[in-house]
Amino acid sequence: MxxxxxxxxxxxxxxxxxxxxxxxxxxxxxxxxxxxxxxxxxxxxxxxxxxxxxxxxxxxxxxxxxxxxxxxxxxxxxxxxxxxxxxxxxxxxxxxxxxxxxxxxxxxxxxxxxxxxxxxxxxxxxxxxxxxxxxxxxxxxxxxxxxxxxxxxxxxxxxxxxxxxxxxxxxxxxxxxxxxxxxxxxxxxxxxxxxxxxxxxxxxxxxxVVPPTGPNPHSFLKVVGSALRNRKPGSHWLDGATKEHPTEAVEGAKAVLRISALLLPTIPFFWMLFDQKASTWVIQARAMDPQVGPVTFQPSQMQFINPALVMLLIPLLVGVVYPAFQRAGWELTPLRRMPLGLAVGAFSYAIAGYYQVIIEQGTTLNIAWQLLPYIVLTLSEILVSTTGLEFAYTQAPREMKGIIQSLWLLTTTLANVAVAIAAALNVFTGSGQFFFYGGLALLAAVAMALMARNYQVRDYYQEDTSGPVPDRAQPPVATVGEKKAL
CATH class of the missing domain: 1.20.1250.20 (MFS general substrate transporter like domains)
Structure with a gap:
């Protein structure tokens, strides 16, 4: 045949x-x-x-x-x-x-x-x-x-x-x-x-091989520059840019500022927690008993827990937990997941800080105790990181998605610079650093939850012109979705 x-x-x-x-x-x-x-x-x-x-x-x-x-x-x-x-x-x-x-x-x-x-x-x-x-x-x-x-x-x-x-x-x-x-x-x-x-x-x-586009005449920075040169009294300060740029580019720049105002003051506090699993948590593991049954773990090895849990927890959350909340009438929207994830991350540091207090009192804990804060931190990662990346992408129109992804990566840079400076100054040591960073994340969770109440959700989806399945491989066309309940 x-x-x-x-x-x-x-x-x-x-x-x-x-x-x-x-x-x-x-x-x-x-x-x-x-x-x-x-x-x-x-x-x-x-x-x-x-x-x-x-x-x-x-x-x-x-x-x-x-x-x-x-x-x-x-x-x-x-x-x-x-x-x-x-x-x-x-x-x-x-x-x-x-x-x-x-x-x-x-x-x-x-x-x-x-x-x-x-x-x-x-x-x-x-x-x-x-x-x-x-x-x-x-x-x-x-x-x-x-x-x-x-x-x-x-x-x-x-x-x-x-x-x-x-x-x-x-x-x-x-x-x-x-x-x-x-x-x-x-x-x-x-x-x-x-x-x-x-x-x-x-x-x-x-x-x-997709060829490069060359300079973008309607990039975010060019729109902002135009708006500063062409102020319009009594309107949004970016509206002056419509003199030199199309309305879509100006609205895209507004979306960038709207998303930045929500993410830049809050998301870096998550990365302050998450990236310290390769530093502060490793240093803590060095003070623990590495013997777990017949196996002797190296302090750096405990980081294997995170990717193993990610592969297990993402299907569980997406396939079971999120639908269960939705059926119960309280959907875990991105603007609910991210503040919750920050609070969960703060809890992981409270656990690790409690361990450090015990260690400082002269008790040697087994390294297996780190499993619990790793589980909690990985849950925080899924709620904040995977959700936030998707949220940032959907909230920006096509012409501004690149700058939004850059801003998302910038939150990690800012977080690591802050931790590097604090470590160089040796401001907090021992258990104090766990509670300090956990406290900052908890404050960020509260702040984000309050800001999210007034955030206008605008989902820019791929325009479907050929069938029921959207073409996610191509740059999405900006079509604004309805405002969703937070």
């Missing part, structure tokens, strides 16, 4: 997708492998002779760790700009992946040389951060109207792959550091990043 080509290819992923997924799995292993041992390496190796006092050494290691993370989430702004405006995603990913590999090489070769090691961290922050907004966007570029129904599935695989790589890196690389030393522990992630680059390059003949 003759086969119908359309029937056999419609439900099959494009042949280039395995190259991108394979690249992502190896790249995420490489990143989390080096990041998750960074705090312990700085304390036990690089800073050991320069800073004899362990308390001061831990504070400095924490500060350096969060400065590095701030760079990782700042450089996506550069990578996304270069890809969208000038060079395209493929060229940016490939070139910055080579920078990324060079950074890993510096870590492995200069483990005893601070200048060489810190150079490696800068190169990795440029490479990892620069490709971050490009890889996921390139996945969407590979689909068209004939297979658009597969986009949601491929992004689920993509997100699962990120946590898969993080899970195994968190388990294996801390053991490598312990038994084989830093050169090998940093070298393995470097090899994985090189493999990731080769896999990505190998698919070069298959990719759908």
């Amino acid at each position: 003759a086969s119908t080509p359309g029937a056999t290819t419609r439900d099959r992923f494009p042949p280039q997708i395995p190259f991108i997924i394979g690249n992502e799995a190896c790249e995420r292993f490489s990143f989390y492998g080096m990041r998750n041992i960074l705090t312990v390496f700085l304390i036990d190796y690089l800073l050991r002779n320069a800073v004899p006092d362990e308390g001061a050494r831990s504070a400095q290691a924490k500060s350096l760790m969060h400065l590095f993370m701030a760079g990782v989430y700042f450089f996506p702004l550069l990578g996304g700009y270069l890809a969208d405006r000038w060079f395209g995603k493929y060229k940016v990913i490939l070139s910055l992946s080579l920078v990324y590999c060079l950074g890993h090489a510096c870590l492995a070769l200069f483990e005893t040389n601070p200048t060489g090691f810190y150079t490696g961290l800068v190169l990795i922050s440029v490479g990892s951060g620069g490709i971050k907004p490009c890889v996921s966007a390139m996945v969407g570029d590979q689909f068209n109207a004939s297979n658009k129904h597969l986009v949601k599935k491929v992004f689920a695989i993509f997100y699962w792959t990120i946590n898969f790589g993080s899970f195994f890196a968190s388990l294996l690389i801390p053991l490598t550091l312990k038994h084989l030393g830093p050169a090998v522990a940093f070298g393995i992630p470097g090899i994985l990043m090189f493999i990731a680059t080769v896999i990505f390059w190998a698919g070069r003949r298959h990719y759908v």
Whole structure:
């Protein structure tokens, strides 16, 4: 029987997708492998002779760790700009992946040389951060109207792959550091990043390459500049920009300001909590009994709990918990989930702070006790991070979605800079830092809940012109949804 080509290819992923997924799995292993041992390496190796006092050494290691993370989430702004405006995603990913590999090489070769090691961290922050907004966007570029129904599935695989790589890196690389030393522990992630680059390059003949757009004459900054030059008394201050820009661009700029006013004062306090699982929580684990039954855990290894729980909890929340609340008549809308997530994150720090109080009183807790705050923090991550990213995207019209995604990443940069400064000043130590950051997150939760009551929800959906399934692979057309109840 003759086969119908359309029937056999419609439900099959494009042949280039395995190259991108394979690249992502190896790249995420490489990143989390080096990041998750960074705090312990700085304390036990690089800073050991320069800073004899362990308390001061831990504070400095924490500060350096969060400065590095701030760079990782700042450089996506550069990578996304270069890809969208000038060079395209493929060229940016490939070139910055080579920078990324060079950074890993510096870590492995200069483990005893601070200048060489810190150079490696800068190169990795440029490479990892620069490709971050490009890889996921390139996945969407590979689909068209004939297979658009597969986009949601491929992004689920993509997100699962990120946590898969993080899970195994968190388990294996801390053991490598312990038994084989830093050169090998940093070298393995470097090899994985090189493999990731080769896999990505190998698919070069298959990719759908979307050309760069060039400068945007109606960008957010140009609209703001025009509004400042053309003030209109008695109206919104951005309305003056309609003299030089279309109404859609001006309304998009208003959406950016509206979303920024909600997210920028609150979401950084979540990232202050979440990113300290790679620093403050690792330092706490160093003071715990690592023996759990027959297994001896390294302090950095406990971070494996987070990706493992993400893979389990997202289906539970999306498939069971959220629908149950909706059936009960109280829907967990994004503007309810995010403040709730901040409060849940604050609770995780209250638990960890209580553990620290016990440790400071001279009692040695087993490292398995960290499982509970990790569960609570991961629940907070799903409520805030996955919800917030989707919310920020849907609240902006098509022409402003890039700047909104940049602002979302900027919240992480601001959070890590704040933690780095606080750690460098050594303002809070011991249990006090847990309660301090938890208290800030709780205040942010209250503030966000109050601001959300007056927020005008405007969902910009993909305009459906060809059938019942929206084309999520293409840039959405701005169509404003109805205001939803909070």
